[in-house]
Structure formats: C-alpha cells, structure tokens
Amino acid sequence: MDQTDDGNSSKGFAVEIQGSVAARFAAVRDVFAEVLAEQPGTGASFAVWHDGEWLVDLWGGYADAAHTRPWASDTLVMPYSVTKPIAALPVLTLVDRGLVGLDDPLQQYWSDLLAETTVREALSHRSGLVALDEEAPTEAFYDWDLMCSLLAAQRPSWEPGTAQGESALFYGHPLGQVVRAVDGRTLGQFLREEVCAPHGIDFHIGLGDGELGRVAELTGFGDEFWASQEGYPELYYPAIANPPGARDPQVVNGERWRRAEVPAVNGHGTARAVAELYVALSQGRLLSPALMTELTRSSGVGPDLVVGGGDREWGLGVALDPDGYGMGGTGGSFGWWSEPGQYAVAFLTGYVGTFDRGDRLENAVREVLGLPLL
DSSP: OOBOOSSSOSTTOSSOEEEEEBGGGHHHHHHHHHHHHHOSSOOEEEEEEETTEEEEEEEESBSSTTSOSBOOTTOBBOOGGGHHHHHHHHHHHHHHTTSSOTTSBGGGTOTTOOSOOBHHHHHTTOSOOOOOSSOOOGGGGGOHHHHHHHHHTOOOSSOTTSOBOOOTTTTHHHHHHHHHHHHSSOHHHHIIIIIIGGGTOOEEESOOHHHHTTBOOOBOOSHHHHHTTOSOOTTHHHHHHSSTTTTOHHHHTSHHHHHSOOTTTOEEEOHHHHHHHHHHHHTTSSSOHHHHHHHTSOSOEEEBTTTOSSEEEEOSSSEEETTEEEEEOTTSOEEEEETTTTEEEEEEESBOOOTHHHHHHHHHHHHHHTOOOO
16 A cells, blocks of 8 residues: 655644555645644544555554653543444344344343333433433442442333433443343453454453553543533433543543443544444444344434434444444544445544544545545
8 A cells, every 4th residue: 555654744743643644645644633733632543444455544642641651553542432332242243143132121131120121222222221310429330230230220211212312321231231141251351352352453341451551541621621511401411420420530541440341431442443343344244244234224313312413313332324323422532434435434532622623534534535525
C-alpha cells in the first residue's frame, strides 16, 4: 500500500502524529492533526479499513494529562458506549452456538430477575432496565453481584418490548448474567478468550495486569463538557448518575474501575481494534449470516426514552441508520460499519468532547471515496 511517512509532518501542526495513511488520504492526516491540536488534554487514535486494507491507522498526542507519556500504537482508552455492541458479542456467539435463544425469557438465565423481558429485548435496548430507584453506591460498579441484585429487584421504566431507551450503565449486566449462566465465565473473560484473542483484537472489558500500564487517562471533564449534558429527557439523568462515578475522572481513571467489568461503558481498546471488530463482523468471521441479519434488523423506529434526539433504531447491540451500524460513546468516540461505503471506521479519544471531531475525520475519508458527506 502506498503510504505517507510516519512522523509529525502534517502541515506544520505542532502535534506528534504516528501511524500510516494511504497516499491519497493525506488530507485525513491533516484533519487528525487539527483535531489533536484542539485537544488540550489527552490524545486519540483513528482507523479506517476499506477494500482489504488499512487506509488510515493514526494515533497521537499524550496518554496522560501531564503530557509525559506519548500516545502509542497500543495505547488503550475507554470509549464509553462504543463498548455496548462489543459487549453483545458473547451472547450473540452463544446464540449462534444454539445455547441461547434470542426470544428466551431473560428469567430463564437469571431467576431472580423481576422484569419479564427477553434476551432480544435486552440486546436491543427495549427491556426497560435503564435506571435504579434505589440509590446505589459507586462500589456497585466494582461488585458484580451487588449491581445485579439491585437490577434484579428493579421494576422496568416501561413495559418491556413496548418502547426503547439506551441502557446507559446497565446494558452489559443482563448480558453478563446470560453468559455466566450458560458458560460459567464472565462476559469479559468470554469476550477475551472466544472473540478478541482468536482474531488478534486488542479490546478488553475488565483489564488485567498486562493491560493496565497501557491505558490513557480520560480528560476534558470541564464546564464545556457538562454544558453538553443539558437538554436530555428526564430519564437520562438518573440513568447515567446512579450509581455515581461513571463520569468522574477520579473514578474512571482509577485502577478499580479499569479492572472491573461494567460492560455498558468500560471497555478499553484502540481505534484499530474497534474497527477490526466491525471488519470481522462484515466478513462473517464472528457471527453467522443469519445472525448478522438479526443484528442489523431494526427493532422498531421511535423515540429513545433515555437519550432522546428524535426517532432512533436499534439492532442487536448496535445503533442503525441508513449508512450502516455501530455505536458512539460519551465524549465523542465511535465505531461504525458503513454499508454503502463498505468501510469500517473508529475514532477513540482520551479527551471528552463532541462528535464534531469524528465527523470531520470521517467526512475527510468519505470525500476521497466519493461518498456523500455526513
């Protein structure tokens, strides 16, 4: 592949950029340099795969707020809800193996659960398990059994199956209960051993000793970030704040959080790893064609009662739109498969902000590919 040189030569921007870009996508590197120059905290990575090759695989900036540790090719960062489709893969793998049914009652695998919902509804954000009435401590994030006991006793926010709303903090716990009941491993262990490791994908839910030293700090939790959290539906605020801590840098940059399994939000990976997962899905290396059809089938068009923003469509773990499927996360990270463009793309950032940065990067790619801009 014809590539630009590694280094930091992008139009004089004083930000160190590493990685590679296909020659005709040199403008993408310049946009990436602009994005990094605008981030006063930690850096980012950006990757695009198309037609059998990596068109873009870039990273840059720093992995710590003090700017002493450069962002490397294997720097891991937490992309919040970008984790959700990846957390769905262990359950979907068990469905493919005939060990779990999509329309099985979730109570079949989690007998203590009060909510009468199904595996499919849990996967497609239709279970109603989005907020806790009982005030929960931050400690619940580190105690799987405690969190699940709270969820088991919780009445859903709507009758399961009749509406939809992103389960911001709890999406992965019902799925993890299914995996534990059927397989015995945790969701994070299953993901590592059955999905990511066999395909060489550097994405993790629940970090071990070998990964902790590679993690970037999350930065940018200032006034601008908190202002961006205004104007959501009423249900959004309890859904993201109880238990407290998921947007507290003292919590999410801590070792206990990184080691824990909070499969709705605390995956850690690289942009290339997230894009690789979408490549593997598109090539049929993770799920059968029949299950891929289910994954990308809309569960219904309607408002999202948690995050709002007009009508939305969910598949099995993925958000859907006319361009394809994937997921964005708090702070601006995203991973996506474009069906018209036949490309996988991911932007993972350590500096929480808006999605404008990712849109600019992806549009720079789409412009070269001759696709309509987002």
